[in-house]
Amino acid sequence: MHKYARQTRILVAVDCILFGFDGQDMKILLIKRGLEPEKGKWSLMGGFIQPNESLDDASKRVLYALTGLSDVYMEQLYTFGNPLRDPIERTLSVGYFALLDLTKFNPTLTAEYHAEWFSIHKFPSLIFDHNEIVAMARQRLRQKAATSPVIFELLPERFTIPQILLLFESIFETQFDKRNFSRKLMATGLVTKTRDKDKTTSKKGAYLYKLNKKNYQANLTKLLSIIPKGTAYLATH
Numbered sequence: 001m002h003k004y005a006r007q008t009r010i011l012v013a014v015d016c017i018l019f020g021f022d023g024q025d026m027k028i029l030l031i032k033r034g035l036e037p038e039k040g041k042w043s044l045m046g047g048f049i050q051p052n053e054s055l056d057d058a059s060k061r062v063l064y065a066l067t068g069l070s071d072v073y074m075e076q077l078y079t080f081g082n083p084l085r086d087p088i089e090r091t092l093s094v095g096y097f098a099l100l101d102l103t104k105f106n107p108t109l110t111a112e113y114h115a116e117w118f119s120i121h122k123f124p125s126l127i128f129d130h131n132e133i134v135a136m137a138r139q140r141l142r143q144k145a146a147t148s149p150v151i152f153e154l155l156p157e158r159f160t161i162p163q164i165l166l167l168f169e170s171i172f173e174t175q176f177d178k179r180n181f182s183r184k185l186m187a188t189g190l191v192t193k194t195r196d197k198d199k200t201t202s203k204k205g206a207y208l209y210k211l212n213k214k215n216y217q218a219n220l221t222k223l224l225s226i227i228p229k230g231t232a233y234l235a236t237h
Contacts, residue, residue, distance in 0.1 A: 011090065012091070012092045012094065013047060013048045013093045013094070014047060014049060014058045014062060014093070014095075015046035015080075015130065015133055016059055016062050016066075016095075017077070017096070017097040017134055018045065018097075019100065019137075019141060020100040020101075020102040020117060020154065021154040021155065023163055024170075025119050025121070025166075026120040026121075026170040027117040027118060027119060028117070028118055028119075028120050028123060029045070029100075029110070029115055029116070030044065030116060030117075030118055030126070031043055031044075031045050031110075031113040031114060032113065032114035033127060038127040038128070041126075041127050042123075042124045042125070043126055043128075043130060044126065045063075045115070046062060047062050055076065059096040060074070063096075066110065069100070072100060073098065073150055074096050074099075075097060075140075075150075076094065076095070077095035077096055077133070078094075078136055080093045080095060080129055080132070082129060085128050093129075095137065097140065099151070101155065120138065120170070121170075142171055145168060145171050145223070145227075146223055149190055149211060149213075152211045157210060158196070158208040158210050159209055159210075160198050160209065161181075161185065161206065161207075162206060164191075165182075168226065172227065172228075172231050176226075181226060184226045190211060190223070191209045191210065191211060191212060192209060193208075194208045194210060
């Protein structure tokens with residue numbers, strides 16, 4: 001097989017940022033790195049791309065190894081190519097972020113990688129440029145929350161208004177007016193009230209809602225009305 005002459009070979013890896021929501025706080029899944037350099041330090045889950053593997057296939061493989069899930073929303077984030085980002089060899093990293101419904105997550109699968117969920121607002125320092133990757137993913141998440149219903153991937157199929165409120169507050173790191181939030185959310189037409197209630201927190205209970213997928217495209221821009229004025233949400237890259 002012919003190769004390009006006098007060209008330096010560069011490694012390509014994928015790194016996956018796994019976001020989850022536990023009903024109170026946004027979480028990120030981190031692992032203990034298993035090889036040098038920086039062995040034993042906290043890291044994103046990642047791996048090198050195999051010869052016959054696409055970028056998307058590699059990210060799906062990494063995600064499945066850590067979660068056992070294959071039907072997860074995942075999106076390519078950005079390619080990180082600082083020549084000094086990996087001290088061993090020149091390595092490009094293609095970042096992906098995934099949104100997980102934690103009710104489907106099997107925690108026993110994380111034992112092999114010593115993985116732990118951390119609050120997105122307080123987690124340990126990460127290896128290489130992984131802090132930068134997480135920061136960009138968080139900014140993209142805010143953009144998605146303001147303009148796309150994919151943010152509902154973080155919730156169970158049926159959820160309460162207080163759960164959605166806490167999710168948005170955790171993502172944007174700001175408090176929302178509860179009454180205005182509920183009113184504006186219902187006005188988007190993106191959620192439908194069911195007859196059932198969640199009674200885990202009180203005897204009276206809170207009504208459960210579900211996403212109205214029929215109104216996806218028509219009402220996406222109405223999500224912007226939920227975000228308080230002056231809140232930064234647009235991605236910087």
